[in-house]
Amino acid sequence: MDDRESERRNNTKRSLLASARALVEERGSDRISIQEITQRAEVATGTYYNYFDNKHQIFLAVADSIREEMADDLEPIRIKIKDPAMRVTMTLRYYFNQAITNQDWKDFISRTRLENEVILSQSEEQALSDIEDGIKGGRFRVDDSEFTRSLITGMVRHVVCSIRDQKADRKAIDYAIRSILQMLGLPELVSKALTQTPLPPIAASKRNKHEKTQNSGLAPVTSISEYSSSFKT
């Protein structure tokens, strides 16, 4: 009974999200009205407000759902990596590269003007548990794991914006990852070594039309010797 209901709920919400996402793809998020979203989702106008508080929310929710798709794509890789430090490295690299190369994502946040409101990264819960795994395993040394997690978020945002605004180039990614690893308590040399480990390609699921995301974005972008000049400002 409850299951039926909640399945219905999920279906409706998914319809709305899909509708909004498709419309954003076709036009910008301005010029999209809620009536259009609901029409395309084949529900009544009022139904929208059973799921979202206002017009803004659905775009944030779509961004979240794209993030979740990426998380699903990444999951098989993450599972295979037992070393927390390596897992953190690969996860960071994956999201960094998605943020910079995934055309669907870039189009979406540009068309919705969400550039400064939303960053692409793993969920806060997952990030925290990654850090705590590392602490438990003795690889990380960190006083306040939640605060460290939020610091990392800030760094990610900063680096993504810098690259987007062409104030830094893609070398900044590996540099940032290395910095984060050191912040987590890894020795410098280990950090460096980790950021150079290449990784097997990640297959994006079929949902994405744009084939971009070359070699899964997990191979190191650049050699270590180039790090020094990666930031222009």
Add this chain to the structure above:
Amino acid sequence: MDDRESERRNNTKRSLLASARALVEERGSDRISIQEITQRAEVATGTYYNYFDNKHQIFLAVADSIREEMADDLEPIRIKIKDPAMRVTMTLRYYFNQAITNQDWKDFISRTRLENEVILSQSEEQALSDIEDGIKGGRFRVDDSEFTRSLITGMVRHVVCSIRDQKADRKAIDYAIRSILQMLGLPELVSKALTQTPLPPIAASKRNKHEKTQNSGLAPVTSISEYSSSFKT
């Protein structure tokens, strides 16, 4: 009398343009209403439609006026250059660099969502006359100068978009200029040499608040040996 009239016309139009430009700077172009534009310009609502057919037009016109300001800034340099090939080189380089570094411009087309509708380049008339000067002077060999001009426009648009989307880096500018020169019939070596010629700085007039536009964007960005790798896609 007629002059008075047409001057008044110009004043009103200039007011409207300035008003629109300022408002775009303060907010995005969405959320700007025509009533606000006219109010700030201290004319009546209806007056707007004596100068522009609809809301869209004024933003295009503002873009044009920014372009004209740049043309004015560039003009003293262009006048001093007698060689048509050199003039073309410098003009292209100037606009390319403005498109990529001038913050006012970038903000404006981003806020107005005109990124794909408008490109920054010299006026079509001037471009055409530059080409024809070159032909007359025997430096260019071109069959259909108008069509060539439009080809160049397409290349410029393509390069600017590529760099903006980070599909190419700034080296692409010199590479594109060299290609255009060769297309105009210059020998390869000459083309290469021209693109390496540095140029005196261009003072942007006081209108721009953002001081960016380092050394007027006319110095060659990179050495020729790097050209081969400038395009990533």
Add this chain to the structure above:
Amino acid sequence: MDDRESERRNNTKRSLLASARALVEERGSDRISIQEITQRAEVATGTYYNYFDNKHQIFLAVADSIREEMADDLEPIRIKIKDPAMRVTMTLRYYFNQAITNQDWKDFISRTRLENEVILSQSEEQALSDIEDGIKGGRFRVDDSEFTRSLITGMVRHVVCSIRDQKADRKAIDYAIRSILQMLGLPELVSKALTQTPLPPIAASKRNKHEKTQNSGLAPVTSISEYSSSFKT
């Protein structure tokens, strides 16, 4: 089993009534949605319509429930009075004074805009049985007791509205009661005497926050000699 069921029904209905009443107290009855009422009552939206036909009904029902509380407060007094005429007198006086002085009641009907739709008086059944008691006991002489009852209702409404609109003052209460008694067949002098009998205070139960309702509103308001001028219009 059936009892269980009907008790549950009662609980749900009571929750809804309490919720509506509290919300009216906090805001006006406009701006209160059924979803808010049900939310606060911790039942589902649809449940509302198992108990009330539409939005209006619940406010009428709340008014009724307040009336019932008053009836409960009055009951111990009524029970002690054996003489039907005296019981009628006291009952009328009680409701009149509640209508005019009970702040909870006044606030409620004002906030719900029920001023002209609802009057505060005893239940029709009780009123009728009071009249018939009087007839059986030989104190009242009335042809059609039901019609008389409805006449009294009309008078009560009229007097309460008159006082509320300041077209009459509170002396009108005793005057009206006297008139009703005479209408029921009591001699003039007896009617006068009855309206002058004071009565013990009535304790309002704890539900009411406003302590107003001075001396239970049953003491005669004014001396008989003042009656003549009590109506201004």
Add this chain to the structure above:
Amino acid sequence: MDDRESERRNNTKRSLLASARALVEERGSDRISIQEITQRAEVATGTYYNYFDNKHQIFLAVADSIREEMADDLEPIRIKIKDPAMRVTMTLRYYFNQAITNQDWKDFISRTRLENEVILSQSEEQALSDIEDGIKGGRFRVDDSEFTRSLITGMVRHVVCSIRDQKADRKAIDYAIRSILQMLGLPELVSKALTQTPLPPIAASKRNKHEKTQNSGLAPVTSISEYSSSFKT
């Protein structure tokens, strides 16, 4: 030209006000939509917002227009009174009595729920100039006439509310007027005398349907000896 325009403006605004006023009379101000107001006024929806900022404003404006009608009714009387003290007395008495007896006014502020937002009194400008007249003529002694004016406003509001809530009776009017006069520097005996002066009736113009407002509300309500007991709280 300008005259034509501004006459058109006035006509439209008057239509809207009349429409709103009529609708309030027919129903409460809730349940009146702007579409209804504009429909009845035979203008387009958007036109409303050329005259009022939001839905609330028009009801305030209607209240103002009723006030102005009263001012017009009173004006012929005011003009005949040369003594500033007497003019203040009569003006205060007029508005007090209108606030309490004018059925149109009372209905309007009750239906629009403006009871606590709006008070019926002369315009602030007129009040101020009345005070200053009195000062120039040597009848009033007041340090800060604007502040005094605002004090009087506060007193008027207080008295009107007190009477409306039946916390004071109509004797409070004369008592308040007398207090105000003393506050303006008149000797006690003069103040008393002024409040006892009766006045000729004021004809309300035909606009009002309700004939209430007996004898213009300017006759003193009560004898001075009753003042002491006029306030109940």
Add this chain to the structure above:
DNA sequence: GATGAATGAGTGTTCATTCAT
């Protein structure tokens, strides 16, 4: 050309009510 009042379609949002489960 300049004016600004008028227009009316369109927007985001609310909410009483229905109904399948």
Add this chain to the structure above:
DNA sequence: TATGAATGAACACTCATTCAT
């Protein structure tokens, strides 16, 4: 009876555009 998702008409408010003067 209880549920809560779905509904869609209604609302206040915006604004690009028109047009008589």
